[in-house]
Amino acid sequence: MKIDRRDFLKLAGIGAAIFSSGLGRLGSYANAASGKDDFFFVQLSDTHWGFSNPAVNPDSAGTLKKAVASVNSLTDQPDFIMFTGDLTHVTDDDKDRRTRLSQFRDIISELKVKNIRFMPGEHDAGLDEGAVFKELFGNTHYTFDHKGVHFIVLDNVSDPASTLGEDQLQWLSADLKKLGKEARIVVFTHRPLFDLYTDWDWYTRDGAKAIELLKPYSNVTVLYGHIHQEHHHKTGNIAHHAAKGLMYPLPAPGSVPKKAPVPWDANQPYRGLGFRGVDMRAKQAALAIAEFGVKGEKL
Amino acid sequence: MRPWSMMVSISILVFITGAFLISGYALGEEKEQVIQITAKKFEYSPKDIVVKKGAPVVLEFTSLDRLHGFNCPGLGIRADIRPGKATRVRFVPEKAGIFPFHCDNFCGTGHEGMTGTITVTE
Numbered sequence: 001m002k003i004d005r006r007d008f009l010k011l012a013g014i015g016a017a018i019f020s021s022g023l024g025r026l027g028s029y030a031n032a033a034s035g036k037d038d039f040f041f042v043q044l045s046d047t048h049w050g051f052s053n054p055a056v057n058p059d060s061a062g063t064l065k066k067a068v069a070s071v072n073s074l075t076d077q078p079d080f081i082m083f084t085g086d087l088t089h090v091t092d093d094d095k096d097r098r099t100r101l102s103q104f105r106d107i108i109s110e111l112k113v114k115n116i117r118f119m120p121g122e123h124d125a126g127l128d129e130g131a132v133f134k135e136l137f138g139n140t141h142y143t144f145d146h147k148g149v150h151f152i153v154l155d156n157v158s159d160p161a162s163t164l165g166e167d168q169l170q171w172l173s174a175d176l177k178k179l180g181k182e183a184r185i186v187v188f189t190h191r192p193l194f195d196l197y198t199d200w201d202w203y204t205r206d207g208a209k210a211i212e213l214l215k216p217y218s219n220v221t222v223l224y225g226h227i228h229q230e231h232h233h234k235t236g237n238i239a240h241h242a243a244k245g246l247m248y249p250l251p252a253p254g255s256v257p258k259k260a261p262v263p264w265d266a267n268q269p270y271r272g273l274g275f276r277g278v279d280m281r282a283k284q285a286a287l288a289i290a291e292f293g294v295k296g297e298k299l
Numbered sequence: 300m301r302p303w304s305m306m307v308s309i310s311i312l313v314f315i316t317g318a319f320l321i322s323g324y325a326l327g328e329e330k331e332q333v334i335q336i337t338a339k340k341f342e343y344s345p346k347d348i349v350v351k352k353g354a355p356v357v358l359e360f361t362s363l364d365r366l367h368g369f370n371c372p373g374l375g376i377r378a379d380i381r382p383g384k385a386t387r388v389r390f391v392p393e394k395a396g397i398f399p400f401h402c403d404n405f406c407g408t409g410h411e412g413m414t415g416t417i418t419v420t421e
Contacts, residue, residue, distance in 0.1 A: 090407060090408050090410070091408065092340075092407045092408050122405040126405035127405070127406075127407060157405075160366060160404045160405040160406065161366075161368065161379070161403070161404050162403070162404075162405070198370070198372045199372050199373075199399060199401070200401075201370075201401065201403050205403075257399075258414075259411065260411075
């Protein structure tokens with residue numbers, strides 16, 4: 001199925017979620033004039049390459065490839081693609097981890113867009129403090145700028161205790177000091193920065209410190225993964241949006257006694273899996289999010 | 300009674316009273332329940348713990364392999380469990396119920412299943 005950007009924008013403006021951050025205002029993206037600094041990017045998350053359980057996903061070897069094909073089928077290609085962690089499923093064997101991360105890299109090399117950004121999840125980096133990830137994909141925390149938006153990638157997984165750590169917090173503080181209070185900021189993390197559900201480990205132990213540093217800035221959005229489902233939350237004026245995964249969905253926080261992958265439904269294959277497009281307009285602080293299924297169907 | 304014999308008796312009495320005071324009995328305090336818990340990939344032993352409401356408890360953790368965590372949000376208890384070092388956490392359960400706990404230091408393939416419960420009885 002072909003997805004063109006007009007569909008995406010229409011969906012984003014009318015049917016799908018539009019989220020404002022800080023000074024952002026809601027608006028009809030479908031009617032907005034396209035500017036040279038308007039762009040969209042794609043977020044994929046929790047691909048868990050190497051996971052194997054047919055009761056949960058009988059197409060575990062094919063799901064990521066289908067998502068790659070769906071992104072490639074966009075008529076207008078995104079400016080960049082962001083993977084928000086858990087590229088691979090955990091293995092206790094260092095050699096297997098390297099193999100899985102390498103296989104993942106080979107599969108996503110089929111993406112037409114070559115501007116791809118990565119960050120690890122705890123499955124990739126929690127057992128070796130990100131050593132193999134860094135070898136293959138580079139730093140686990142960094143910043144980049146694109147068309148007037150400042151992107152900050154934070155690592156809250158390389159420490160198995162799920163902290164950002166004082167060094168990274170100081171680095172974040174120094175980076176933010178260079179920005180005006182109304183700068184457009186998008187933060188990528190794997191785990192939620194806020195206490196979403198501590199019983200299931202859905203938080204960052206020192207995430208409140210990062211939120212405190214971001215608080216003075218009026219236009220901040222956090223995009224993250226980890227929980228394998230859409231979730232939208234605000235802490236003050238900061239918007240936090242969790243993305244679907246691409247291997248198995250997880251139940252809503254606290255909805256079942258024990259956290260476990262949601263079993264595959266043969267009547268609705270790939271249900272709960274997918275990726276998202278994020279649309280950013282130069283003169284509007286708000287960003288628009290459109291959700292897509294694995295095969296590129298609009299959700 | 301001879302003077303030296305009286306002195307010995309007084310010393311013994313002082314020692315016993317002191318020990319009694321230190322143990323907390325003379326102050327009306329209940330003795331702590333010490334529970335030893337080992338952690339290893341990917342289980343706690345014991346994994347189901349029963350304590351009594353209002354009675355002080357000391358959880359004494361030891362890891363048999365690598366860094367693990369202990370997080371029981373319902374009772375507000377968390378600790379890092381490191382190999383080669385006993386970690387003690389003292390608490391007094393103030394509410395009855397069943398409170399799940401889990402490892403919150405990512406430890407490998409079975410991490411998600413490294414869980415247990417503390418049952419607090421009335």
